Amino acid sequence: MENTMEKIVALCKRRGFIFQSSEIYGGLNGFWDYGPLGVELKRNVKDAWWKDMITHHDEFETPPGAPQSFSMVGLDCSIIMHPQVWKCSGHYDLFHDFMVDCKECKARFRADHVGSSECPLKPSKHPGEHDKCQLTPPREFNLMFKTYIGALSGEEGAAFMRPETAQGMFVNFKNVCDTQRVRVPFGIAQAGKSFRNEITPRNFTFRSREFEQMEMEFFCHPSQSFAWYQYWRDRRYNWYVNLGLNSTRLRLRDHAQDELSHYSVGTADIEYAFPFLDQGDFGELEGVAHRGDFDLRSHSEGKLVRDAAGHLTPELGPDGKPKYPGSGKDLSYFDDQTRERFLPHVIEPAAGADRATLAFLCEAYTEDEQPDDSGAMQQRVLLKLHPRLAPLKAAVFPLVKKGGMPEFALELYREIKRAGIPCVYDQQAAIGKRYRRQDEIGTPFCITVDGQTIDDRTVTWRDRDTLEQRRLPADRIVEEIVNRLKT
């Protein structure tokens, strides 16, 4: 089914979910715009996340599987931060490579790894050692977007647009502790744009250069950190399942030891088998990482590296001082109950909002066959989106444009809108076509006003997935929609 993805991309464009950025100018590789329906869908994804993380969190109750109760707070940091943030986080070095291409064998090597890389041309060992090798000079690859602060764009004003939202939460750890009366364990959550100069943006919105993240940093006592890691890993996986990714296309995968980042002591990915991937391949939706005390230490002492004994210590420059000095601020936490001072460990569930949105779209895309008015089977395209995620929750139709039906339907439509529920009114074309139009954009409920409505104020409630029809009093429609949105 390699063209399933093409159909989804075409549907996204045709119905106004996702457009290519700057399309009238020929498009821009790696950038995408969300249309009128897409913005609703993606906002619903982010809202679901924010509400489940922050708004609906009960800090007095211990959730199932959690070691204890805890607090959650939100944050919204600037996209451009002090350049030192990225030096201490490790992004500056790791995202900033010099690469060498060989024009003969079409291979690319990191400039600092040429001596240890293998040249495809035998019998030479390393790139550049064979007579045929044609290496380009080292070229700079900046994986972070560089920008300039101030109207005079000199190098002294150079800065970067954040490649992740996480650092804003580490940098504000002390501010949150000092102002919010929170106690460890607690989490800080943030959703927002991030930017990475991906070498190969591809696969629709999956790998974009501008994208949105939903990240949370959970600060806990080191002795409890592994229990919290397991809690968040399972809880985040179930979040996707409960919102509709409940097929075998979703999986939770623990990283192997050699796959772990330089700072991580445990990481699990929540992955989805996107239709654009090969059979058996999965793409990352969210990474849940046990980051230890790497981040708070780095922003305090300076950028850390692992020494010969395997311990994290500040990386030193030629002068014997930290290569990238930290803030020098004490970011430890004092527990006034246990009289203990410690540097909290961090569990980080970091999700891609665009990737989640795309996964929900892919999972929802369904083709089935339903009989038309003459009983012949016709193909139907529908998005089986969870009602919480659907851009529109309901559509109201008059069965035909006469007999007072449009007036009644319009009034019902307005009542639904006044309740704050995204809804459309449509009296165009035949009733069957209107149902199908809504199916294609994932509207879960259609309400039809007919002749009987005028007599007894009941309407037809039609379900997107089952096509089932029920008769309900018009006055109970808003209540019914609200109830269905809670499940």
Added chain:
RNA sequence: GCGGGUGUAGCUCAGAGGUAGAGCACCACGUUGCCAACGUGGUCGUCGUGGGUUCAAUUCCCAUCACCCGCUCCA
């Protein structure tokens, strides 16, 4: 960054060196009483963009941009 493919109406696509077509969609009117209805009428394109060859280019050539596939990359 490399190699291959693609780019024509909102969508799916046809087309030929002589200045563009179909189906669907969309809009109007009428009809239509629950799952992509019917009739009549109507709107839509600088043929991805820029340049070249030619009397004439959407068609041939070059470049460029975007998308797809493969390689490379992916803290």
